[in-house]
Amino acid sequence: xxxxxxxxxxxxxxxxxxxxxxxxxxxxxxxxxxxxxxxxxxxxxxxxxxxxxxxxxxxxxxxxxxxxxxxxxxxxxxxxxxxxxxxxxxxxxxxxxxxxxxxxxxxxxxxxxxxxxxxxxxxxxxxxxxxxxxxxxxxxxxxxxxxxxxxxxxxxxxxxxxxxxxxxxxxxxxxxxxxxxxxxxxxxxxxxxxxxxxxxxxxxxxxxxxxxxxxxxxxxxxxxxxxxxxxxxxxxxxxxxxxxxxxxxxxxxxxxxxxxxxxxxxxxxxxxxxxxxxxxxxxxxxxxxxxxxxxxxxxxxxxxxxxxxxxxxxxxxxxxxxxxxxxxxxxxxxxxxxxxxxxxxxxxxxxxxxxxxxxxxxxxxxxxxxxxxxxxxxxxxxxxxxxxxxxxxxxxxxxxxxxxxxxxxxxxxxxxxxxxxxxxxxxxxxxxxxxxxxxxxxxxxxxxxxxxxxxxxxxxxxxxxxxxxxxxxxxxxxxxxxxxxxxxxx
Amino acid sequence: xxxxxxxxxxxxxxxxxxxxxxxxxxxxxxxxxxxxxxxxxxxxxxxxxxxxxxxxxxxxxxxxxxxxxxxxxxxxxxxxxxxxxxxxxxxxxxxxxxxxxxxxxxxxxxxxxxxxxxxxxxxxxxxxxxxxxxxxxxxxxxxxxxxxxxxxxxxxxxxxxxxxxxxxxxxxxxxxxxxxxxxxxxxxxxxxxxxxxxxxxxxxxxxxxxxxxxxxxxxxxxxxxxxxxxxxxxxxxxxxxxxxxxxxxxxxxxxxxxxxxxxxxxxxxxxxxxxxxxxxxxxxxxxxxxxxxxxxxxxxxxxxxxxxxxxxxxxxxxxxxxxxxxxxxxxxxxxxxxxxxxxxxxxxxxxxxxxxxxxxxxxxxxxxxxxxxxxxxxxxxxxxxxxxxxxxxxxxxxxxxxxxxxxxxxxxxxxxxxxxxxxxxxxxxxxxxxxxxxxxxxxxx
Numbered sequence: 001x002x003x004x005x006x007x008x009x010x011x012x013x014x015x016x017x018x019x020x021x022x023x024x025x026x027x028x029x030x031x032x033x034x035x036x037x038x039x040x041x042x043x044x045x046x047x048x049x050x051x052x053x054x055x056x057x058x059x060x061x062x063x064x065x066x067x068x069x070x071x072x073x074x075x076x077x078x079x080x081x082x083x084x085x086x087x088x089x090x091x092x093x094x095x096x097x098x099x100x101x102x103x104x105x106x107x108x109x110x111x112x113x114x115x116x117x118x119x120x121x122x123x124x125x126x127x128x129x130x131x132x133x134x135x136x137x138x139x140x141x142x143x144x145x146x147x148x149x150x151x152x153x154x155x156x157x158x159x160x161x162x163x164x165x166x167x168x169x170x171x172x173x174x175x176x177x178x179x180x181x182x183x184x185x186x187x188x189x190x191x192x193x194x195x196x197x198x199x200x201x202x203x204x205x206x207x208x209x210x211x212x213x214x215x216x217x218x219x220x221x222x223x224x225x226x227x228x229x230x231x232x233x234x235x236x237x238x239x240x241x242x243x244x245x246x247x248x249x250x251x252x253x254x255x256x257x258x259x260x261x262x263x264x265x266x267x268x269x270x271x272x273x274x275x276x277x278x279x280x281x282x283x284x285x286x287x288x289x290x291x292x293x294x295x296x297x298x299x300x301x302x303x304x305x306x307x308x309x310x311x312x313x314x315x316x317x318x319x320x321x322x323x324x325x326x327x328x329x330x331x332x333x334x335x336x337x338x339x340x341x342x343x344x345x346x347x348x349x350x351x352x353x354x355x356x357x358x359x360x361x362x363x364x365x366x367x368x369x370x371x372x373x374x375x376x377x378x379x380x381x382x383x384x385x386x387x388x389x390x391x392x393x394x395x396x397x398x399x400x401x402x403x404x405x406x407x408x409x410x411x412x413x414x415x416x417x418x419x420x421x422x423x424x425x426x427x428x429x430x431x432x433x434x435x436x437x438x439x440x441x442x443x444x445x446x447x448x449x450x451x452x453x454x455x456x457x458x459x460x461x462x463x464x465x466x467x468x469x470x471x472x473x474x475x476x477x478x479x480x481x482x483x484x485x486x487x488x489x490x
Numbered sequence: 491x492x493x494x495x496x497x498x499x500x501x502x503x504x505x506x507x508x509x510x511x512x513x514x515x516x517x518x519x520x521x522x523x524x525x526x527x528x529x530x531x532x533x534x535x536x537x538x539x540x541x542x543x544x545x546x547x548x549x550x551x552x553x554x555x556x557x558x559x560x561x562x563x564x565x566x567x568x569x570x571x572x573x574x575x576x577x578x579x580x581x582x583x584x585x586x587x588x589x590x591x592x593x594x595x596x597x598x599x600x601x602x603x604x605x606x607x608x609x610x611x612x613x614x615x616x617x618x619x620x621x622x623x624x625x626x627x628x629x630x631x632x633x634x635x636x637x638x639x640x641x642x643x644x645x646x647x648x649x650x651x652x653x654x655x656x657x658x659x660x661x662x663x664x665x666x667x668x669x670x671x672x673x674x675x676x677x678x679x680x681x682x683x684x685x686x687x688x689x690x691x692x693x694x695x696x697x698x699x700x701x702x703x704x705x706x707x708x709x710x711x712x713x714x715x716x717x718x719x720x721x722x723x724x725x726x727x728x729x730x731x732x733x734x735x736x737x738x739x740x741x742x743x744x745x746x747x748x749x750x751x752x753x754x755x756x757x758x759x760x761x762x763x764x765x766x767x768x769x770x771x772x773x774x775x776x777x778x779x780x781x782x783x784x785x786x787x788x789x790x791x792x793x794x795x796x797x798x799x800x801x802x803x804x805x806x807x808x809x810x811x812x813x814x815x816x817x818x819x820x821x822x823x824x825x826x827x828x829x830x831x832x833x834x835x836x837x838x839x840x841x842x843x844x845x846x847x848x849x850x851x852x853x854x855x856x857x858x859x860x861x862x863x864x865x866x867x868x869x870x871x872x873x874x875x876x877x878x879x880x881x882x883x884x885x886x887x888x889x890x891x892x893x894x895x896x897x898x899x900x901x902x903x904x905x906x907x908x909x910x911x912x913x914x915x916x917x918x919x920x921x922x923x924x925x926x927x928x929x930x931x932x933x934x935x
Contacts, residue, residue: 416856424875428874
């Protein structure tokens with residue numbers, strides 16, 4: 001009940017339409033010239049001192065990208081993107097000196113994080129004191145500027161560093177796994193990312209290790225007109241476990257910003273990765289102008305037997321979301337999970353869902369998706385569950401519920417359920433409804449305003465998914481849900 | 491934006507179909523502007539293939555390598571048709587209209603006076619006379635017109651039955667349309683029938699497609715139904731007989747007025763490939779549409795049911811219930827889409843697709859879609875795919891049934907639940923007999 005009250009208070013405290021995190025930090029940054037060609041790809045690669053093979057890998061991706069066409073099948077509508085009118089590289093300038101600790105980090109940058117409520121500095125101080133610790137590999141625009149808790153993670157043998165660093169320190173791992181889950185030519189945006197990816201996190205959990213803390217990355221898009229091309233690679237070796245948190249906020253913008261990230265997860269035998277996302281990028285103003293385009297490819301590969309990958313996402317931001325975190329269930333008895341809350345308000349467009357590809361025997365998967373559309377938004381669940389010939393005993397349960405608030409929004413469900421194995425058992429159910437008058441009446445009878453009542457009911461509606469989030473995120477997510485629904489009532 | 495589209499290489503079948511139209515088939519009477527426009531749309535799109543979202547699971551371009559020929563109606567084949575009419579699937583107590591080898595055949599059809607309130611003409615005659623109602627029902631902005639195979643039907647339609655039911659007429663005796671091909675070679679037919687039901691009338695229509703000497707035939711059939719205010723239509727359809735390698739595509743277009751009721755069902759127990767497309771639009775308030783189907787598949791059979799129910803007005807109810815039993819290497823497809831437009835408040839939509847997969851190599855593809863733009867609605871869908879429940883089989887075996895008997899009993903129950911949706915008792919009994927035959931064939935292996 002306390003959390004709900006907090007949500008309600010939060011809603012009251014904020015003016016309608018004010019984007020809480022909409023501010024721009026003015027710090028010097030270094031950019032590649034606008035546009036995209038082989039020279040820019042080489043420039044990015046050179047900037048990062050990348051080895052020859054990676055430069056070639058990027059160039060190969062770029063050449064393939066030129067032959068591809070932008071996908072149009074999603075239920076999203078946006079003006080054509082001019083890929084030659086974007087910057088593909090931007091790094092805070094003071095990075096050249098390579099700060100070794102937080103003290104060396106640009107103080108302006110730190111203040112930005114403070115406004116966002118990321119207690120980076122505080123966390124380092126608290127290290128070793130708190131039982132629940134969070135390591136933050138902060139990504140400010142394109143370069144990871146600060147990484148904490150390195151020492152403690154190293155003790156456990158966990159590698160957690162920017163991927164640009166991993167290329168040098170652990171080339172064998174990067175070479176082995178990069179592009180092995182999301183192939184270079186997977187889709188238009190993934191290929192673009194492969195060519196120009198800026199930076200991101202690299203995580204390797206050695207066999208049998210349970211990562212001692214939850215790993216976390218906060219993304220921030222900061223530079224005007226800069227596409228963000230994050231690349232995350234997480235490998236959980238046999239019998240290991242890691243929980244990874246990703247949270248995003250972005251400053252207010254006039255022009256649309258493109259974000260095309262790729263996240264690859266690999267689990268070996270008996271390993272488990274839990275990947276949680278809270279996404280709150282700028283959704284655009286009341287007319288839907290200026291929001292962020294979020295075209296992300298996220299995929300996990302359960303390579304080992306009995307391995308598990310669990311995706312949990314709370315999507316409240318972005319003008320356009322195009323995102324399908326998927327699981328390839330290759331190992332015997334491996335398990336994939338997808339828990340999602342997608343909230344759209346204003347003129348947001350969400351086309352999101354998951355893919356569960358059952359390849360191995362006795363693989364199981366579970367999909368719980370809760371979509372909430374308000375305002376003039378469109379919210380689509382698009383998911384695929386498939387069992388291949390050899391996936392004997394595959395099992396899936398899918399539940400996707402949509403809630404409509406207001407009469408100008410749309411909620412859509414497009415599931416693909418494909419079974420090629422007689423012993424596969426798939427169940428799918430979906431419902432669409434509005435907030436029940438009875439429930440609203442009940443709440444308002446007890447003194448809640450309509451907006452408070454709506455927030456309360458919605459929080460109840462998404463409860464199944466919220467419970468899957470780590471504590472730190474659950475609270476933040478609850479606040480975000482309430483903020484996202486502002487102005488949707490009445 | 492206007493990038494020149496690369497001209498795709500046309501397949502042999504596509505070229506043949508377009509040429510046939512261009513050369514002006516002398517049997518294609520009337521509606522020339524409508525036909526030309528439809529042919530243009532078909533030529534642009536080509537035969538549907540995997541890249542067309544609505545045809546993702548049924549690659550017609552791959553299956554229809556060549557275009558079968560249309561056969562001229564001739565008297566020499568009449569005995570074949572007469573023999574065919576004695577088969578159990580052709581038995582009906584209904585007033586029957588027979589289309590044989592692409593033309594309405596009065597001789598084979600039921601004789602005697604039509605039921606009161608019903609008038610009938612052939613499509614060819616109606617088109618030749620420029621019948622305004624018929625042309626109106628065929629006009630290009632109806633539901634489903636974006637589909638290439640529907641366009642092909644409109645362009646090449648040879649004949650069909652146009653049935654008008656007068657306002658207020660309660661037609662007691664069911665009407666039946668039998669689309670018959672003599673077969674014996676790869677033969678094509680393009681048929682279009684129209685059922686116009688006046689306000690407050692009620693009628694039951696039973697449509698059957700069959701090939702006398704089953705072969706790799708290609709049937710492209712469509713039925714347009716206009717349900718007037720307060721009218722009630724019961725409809726049942728099946729492809730009763732066709733050969734290996736045969737393709738049957740059937741389109742059903744329903745537009746409904748207010749307070750109307752449409753109850754449709756389709757049975758698929760047949761060789762080859764069957765694709766059923768249903769496009770329904772609810773245009774009057776307080777109407778109810780119920781669509782059901784049962785597909786019993788074995789061998790390499792392929793059955794696809796794709797439907798779109800468009801709630802254009804408030805306060806309507808739609809129900810879809812489809813079941814598949816898939817043996818051997820057969821493939822089942824169910825794609826259902828319920829669209830609720832912005833002002834269609836108080837819509838109640840429910841869709842269910844269930845499949846039992848028996849064959850190791852059988853596959854089932856489900857795509858139940860919801861597209862909702864109104865907030866005060868209750869819509870849901872469910873889709874399941876699975877095997878027979880081992881516990882239920884054990885329960886029956888523990889009571890002395892053999893495994894085969896137990897399976898048959900459970901399958902029969904599964905099939906009958908879908909067949910309950912068939913409104914007309916005699917049709918239901920005929921379908922149930924076919925389902926029983928199918929099961930008997932299965933357990934007899």
